Amino acid sequence: MTTTAQSTRQSSRADDAVTRILARHGGAASGASTPGAAVDDEPGYDGDQLDLAERNALRRVGGLASELSTELTDVTEVEYRQLRLERVVLAGVWSSANASADDAENSLRELAALAETAGSTVLDGVLQRRDTPDPGTWLGSGKAAELKDVVAAAGADTVIADGELSPSQRRALEDIVKVKVIDRTALILDIFAQHAKSKEGKAQVELAQLEYLLPRLRGWGESMSRQAGGRVAGGEGIGSRGPGETKIELDRRRIRTRMAKLRREIKEMRPARETRRQSRRRGAVPSVVIAGYTNAGKSSLLNRLTGAGVLVEDALFATLDPTVRRSQTPDGRTMTLSDTVGFVRSLPTQLVEAFRxxxxxxxxxxxxxxxVDASHPDPEGQISAVRDVLAEVGTHGGDGPVEVVVLNKCDQADPEVVSRLLRRERGSVVVSARTGEGLDALRDRIAEVLPHPEVLVDVVVPYSRGDLVSRVHSTGEVLSTEHTEAGTRVVARVAPDLAAELTA
Structure with missing residues (x-):
């Protein structure tokens, strides 16, 4: 096969991938889709979903200038473009040395879902195959010129790059396509800014935004000129002139000051969360954390297991603020279940650090x-991405928690894919949070791997100390009980601190 024929075939394959993505995500050919639809049309186990109604009421509406604002409002002297994502064109670079064509297509499809979650309409896209991104324009001059024509034909106002652009690459690409260009990191940060609700979540997101913005500050016009120092700025005093501080230097200093304040605030919030953890540990309440790729169904699973009623939305990063609920194992032991923020491929380093x-x-x-979303085109890739992030923050492997892989959305998944994942991930459980299939098996699996109380006690507890009997039932493993004249005889396995109280 000649080089020209091979290049034509690869270009055709990239175009086919873009067409499939647009067909699924409501591109120009298929009409715009409505992001944020609920995951399930049977909302009983998800509760009233009042948070979802509130979020939909605040969702960005294309064409309106007064949208929900998520940009940093205290940076006024630099060129910081507002992320008003309305009509977008996607751009991706596929390197055959690092990824397959399917990987490139899945990544661009995920970018389309991210764009829709941010409130935009995906109109078109381009996918460029090259060994490495072009250091000047990221896509290369030829593909960038083609992107300009696509943007003009679609009437788009934004280009979203499926990768992280350097400041010079973004500027060069903007000079060619003549519309705003943002990268994957800026898009994810914008989504996080929209969805954060708690004080800690908002502080973490703002810190991540500032860390991303700091090296990308750019002045224009008089912003690059020197200001007069001392009193001469007010027209006072010969000889008091100095080079002073440029406006862009002033903004950098303001951002660093704000970042330092946010880090202190986040650090001050940590003891309260640690106190709650210690309280649960003192009560010998075992904890279960639900983690995984974004939109894998973590919140739906939490609602199924606990009736928590937390927000469920068919959108990426619907959950940012952790939710903790109590539940019970089939053998009667109390445990806590926590929902966490979802992960994604190439999760921005700033977010990993902020949410550490x-x-x-x-x-x-x-x-x-x-x-794990078993119905996803690349579930193995999702598993690897989640484990990479957990390893980065030091919570996977070694002395970390016991991992149970939950293959969710089995009602939509290909049975062959489920069988492949079961062979790959030993001890995994197949469930559907939507239909409730497999949840009993999951509860049994949780009870099996949860740590069992260590100390065996056989004691008679006076009837006046019913609180101790209640604690044995809630935190221990009761083997038998008997009511006698002296009190309640309990044979159970309990934690050491409770055993000391019972035998005192």
């Missing part, structure tokens, strides 16, 4: 339920 304190919840758990 929240992700510590995973490391403190006894069991990790790793939820």
């Amino acid at each position: 304190s929240t992700l510590e919840e995973v490391g403190e758990a006894d069991v990790l339920l790793h939820v």
